[in-house]
Amino acid sequence: MLDQALKPSSIVHHLDQYVIGQDDAKKIVAVAVWSHYRKLARLQREEVPIVKSNILLVGPSGTGKTLLCETLARGLDVPFVTAEATALAQTRYVNEELEAILQRLVDKADGDLAKAQTGIVFIDEIDKLKAPDGEAHGTSGENVQHALLRIMEGAAVKLGRADYLDTTNLLFICGGAFVGLDEIMSQTHSFGFIATSSDESQKILDRLNTRIKPTDLFTFGLIPEFTGRLPIIARFRDLSRDTLVRIMTEPRNAIYRQFRDIFRAEGVELTVEPKVFGQIADLAIEYKTGARSLRGIFEELLTPLLYVVPDNPDIRKVTIASLFTEPTIARGKRAG
Numbered sequence: 001m002l003d004q005a006l007k008p009s010s011i012v013h014h015l016d017q018y019v020i021g022q023d024d025a026k027k028i029v030a031v032a033v034w035s036h037y038r039k040l041a042r043l044q045r046e047e048v049p050i051v052k053s054n055i056l057l058v059g060p061s062g063t064g065k066t067l068l069c070e071t072l073a074r075g076l077d078v079p080f081v082t083a084e085a086t087a088l089a090q091t092r093y094v095n096e097e098l099e100a101i102l103q104r105l106v107d108k109a110d111g112d113l114a115k116a117q118t119g120i121v122f123i124d125e126i127d128k129l130k131a132p133d134g135e136a137h138g139t140s141g142e143n144v145q146h147a148l149l150r151i152m153e154g155a156a157v158k159l160g161r162a163d164y165l166d167t168t169n170l171l172f173i174c175g176g177a178f179v180g181l182d183e184i185m186s187q188t189h190s191f192g193f194i195a196t197s198s199d200e201s202q203k204i205l206d207r208l209n210t211r212i213k214p215t216d217l218f219t220f221g222l223i224p225e226f227t228g229r230l231p232i233i234a235r236f237r238d239l240s241r242d243t244l245v246r247i248m249t250e251p252r253n254a255i256y257r258q259f260r261d262i263f264r265a266e267g268v269e270l271t272v273e274p275k276v277f278g279q280i281a282d283l284a285i286e287y288k289t290g291a292r293s294l295r296g297i298f299e300e301l302l303t304p305l306l307y308v309v310p311d312n313p314d315i316r317k318v319t320i321a322s323l324f325t326e327p328t329i330a331r332g333k334r335a336g
């Protein structure tokens with residue numbers, strides 16, 4: 001299980017190396033994961049049943065929900081599997097599919113059933129399970145919600161011929177963009193009536209108003225039993241221009257670093273000036289796909305250069321000063 005010395009702050013520190021911004025969401029997830037494993041440790045000592053707090057990640061597309069979970073998985077020493085709710089909704093054999101997911105969890109635990117039973121299951125695109133407006137019950141998304149509910153509540157799921165996996169102590173993290181949830185919330189939230197005399201109470205009102213209530217998720221199309229099993233909600237925010245710029249340069253695997261490495265391997269020093277990152281961020285904001293379009297724009301910018309570099313071994317330096325001007329190319333003899 002988790003390292004005893006692990007603290008919420010060390011989880012956040014790990015996430016910070018790859019996920020930029022989203023500080024509130026990082027903290028909420030870190031505390032939730034940490035306290036889950038605290039409860040499990042206590043359960044081993046005292047046999048008190050635990051009250052589980054599964055997590056829901058909500059926020060616009062391309063803002064880091066999946067990235068955060070993948071990064072979390074790499075940083076924790078617990079078995080971790082990811083499943084796509086959309087795939088679950090498309091199969092006629094939901095229970096078989098869920099068994100396969102849990103089997104993967106056991107594989108991740110190297111066959112150790114006890115270890116697998118303390119793992120984390122991340123179910124992405126959960127918002128795609130919404131019941132379509134005005135349609136009768138029993139639609140496929142709703143069936144999947146019921147099937148998921150069963151394992152989230154704790155069930156003995158038969159795997160293969162002999163093994164049963166008890167899902168009681170698994171931690172579930174669900175993620176989704178929930179397009180349209182803001183409108184639902186703006187219709188149902190009414191914490192505006194208290195006369196606010198200070199900044200402080202205005203802040204509290206703002207916080208209450210941005211809280212997602214289970215009833216909002218219900219209106220969106222998740223069944224009440226399901227929303228009830230996801231008491232912890234972490235909201236992801238739209239990425240600001242500054243954050244987008246940081247995403248291109250700061251993470252351990254940032255695209256700028258990756259491309260500098262590619263050029264360096266050809267003996268070329270690549271420099272992209274700060275202004276360019278701002279220009280790319282502006283385009284990305286226009287495309288409204290969060291950080292997802294950054295890579296594409298960046299690649300488009302560098303593809304013509306990557307085409308000519310291998311044919312021109314005398315190119316030493318490439319400098320890009322603007323998205324809208326030709327790059328400057330310096331030539332010379334290759335060192336060594």
Ligand SMILES: Nc1ncnc2c1ncn2[C@@H]1O[C@H](COP(=O)(O)OP(=O)(O)OP(=O)(O)O)[C@@H](O)[C@H]1O
Pocket residue numbers: 018019020021022059060061062063064065066067068176177247251290291292
């Ligand atoms: N906060 C962030 N920090 C660093 N990179 C990010 C961040 N948000 C998004 N990215 C980049 O954008 C890509 C897409 O993000 P991600 O897959 O996490 O989006 P998502 O929130 O899960 O969106 P969707 O709801 O569409 O699934 C990531 O692989 C990463 O490269």
Ligand SMILES: [Mg+2]
Pocket residue numbers: 065066067124125175
């Ligand atoms: Mg995602």
